[in-house]
Amino acid sequence: MNGLIDVGGGTRGIYGCAVLDRCLDEKVAFDYAVGVSAGSANCISFLAGQKGRNYTFYTEYAQRPAYMSVGNYFKSGSFIGLNYIYATLTNSDGENPLDYDAFQASAAGFEVVATDAHSGAPVYFEKDGMEKDRYGFLMASCCVPVVCRPQEFNGRLYFDGGVSDPIPYQRALAAGCDKIVVILTKPIDAKLSGTRNAVAGALLQRRYPKAAKALAARNKVYARQLEEVLKLQKDGKALVIAPDHVENMKTLSSDTTGLKKLYEKGYHDGKRISGFLS
Numbered sequence: 001m002n003g004l005i006d007v008g009g010g011t012r013g014i015y016g017c018a019v020l021d022r023c024l025d026e027k028v029a030f031d032y033a034v035g036v037s038a039g040s041a042n043c044i045s046f047l048a049g050q051k052g053r054n055y056t057f058y059t060e061y062a063q064r065p066a067y068m069s070v071g072n073y074f075k076s077g078s079f080i081g082l083n084y085i086y087a088t089l090t091n092s093d094g095e096n097p098l099d100y101d102a103f104q105a106s107a108a109g110f111e112v113v114a115t116d117a118h119s120g121a122p123v124y125f126e127k128d129g130m131e132k133d134r135y136g137f138l139m140a141s142c143c144v145p146v147v148c149r150p151q152e153f154n155g156r157l158y159f160d161g162g163v164s165d166p167i168p169y170q171r172a173l174a175a176g177c178d179k180i181v182v183i184l185t186k187p188i189d190a191k192l193s194g195t196r197n198a199v200a201g202a203l204l205q206r207r208y209p210k211a212a213k214a215l216a217a218r219n220k221v222y223a224r225q226l227e228e229v230l231k232l233q234k235d236g237k238a239l240v241i242a243p244d245h246v247e248n249m250k251t252l253s254s255d256t257t258g259l260k261k262l263y264e265k266g267y268h269d270g271k272r273i274s275g276f277l278s
Contacts, residue, residue: 002277003177004030006039007167009185010144010251013038014058014259015243016183018266019273020046021055026274032109032175034124034168036161039183040112040141041086047110048103055263056096061089062254078148079252082139091133100132109175113161113168114140117150120210122165123158145215146200147252150208164214167225169232181273182229184242192219239276241269 006016020042022028035043045053061067066084073079089095103110110127114137125137136151140158143151150157165171172180197215204212232238243265247258 001031001176001178002029003172003175003180004033004043004183005167005169005172005180006033006035006042006183007185008035008037008039008042008142008162010038011058011062011253011259012185012246012249012251012262013042014055015185015246015262015266016042017045017054017058018263019183019241019270021051022267022270023273024049024051026271028274028277030108030181032172032177034111034113034171034175035141036113036166036168037142037144040138040161042183043110044098044103044112044138047106047108048099049106050099050102053096053098057085057089058259058263059256061085061096062259063256068252068254076149078143080142080144080148082142082148082151086135086138086142087133090135090138098135104130111168111171111175112137112141113165113171114143114151114153114158115161115164115211115214117157117159117208117211120164120208120212120214122161122168123156124168124171144251145211146203159208159211159215162222163211163218164221166218166222167229169225169229169238178237179277180229180232180238181276182238182240184226184240186242186246187244188226188230188240188242192223239272241266241272243269 033043066081068080072081112125114123136153140151140153141161143159145159247261249258
């Protein structure tokens, strides 16, 4: 059973989008997929067979103020317009709708990771519980702490899934996967600075102390999970696809030139997957 993990990473997720576009071109399929943050959006378009759909989000829509802007933050308390992205644009009557029927027709199992704002624990939204034109689970998974207000969905508040389970390989193993492709959006040997998480955690501490604690531990969890995945790779059970560098792109960069270069890298690097799975 073949598994896919896309860890996301804001607009750097265009790298994973390209990897999966390559998979569509080469007719590479997975039995199970789990997406984190922007990786969840990549996975759902991939399973729907919509090559190039997310490329437009990263390179065109990300330039729009409604997508992300300081104006958004002053109006709603969220820099990223999650409702604009995953409702206005994505719904069946939107500018670039998800082919939800094709997604559900895919034989692959699918989960999306989010973080419960009050418990700080990961929550997994499963394919069977997803509904057309109700994509709050994607908004929850992509809700960057402090940059966005916590996202309400089904009566609970959520933050980005990467806060609590940044590389959910254990979830893939539990689903029965014996081969796992893991898509990162930063180099394998990237130095992780805890400064940003520490500042964000301090701002969250009063209202969401458990989420703040999870955020403070996030880099250590990521490093441990990556080390464990690399061990699986040595055993031939995993393949890590990661850029050699990120063109100086930050999590929410909207530089079109840099984004397109990352896409080209991802499309090139994705060629390794078919051989690994075969």
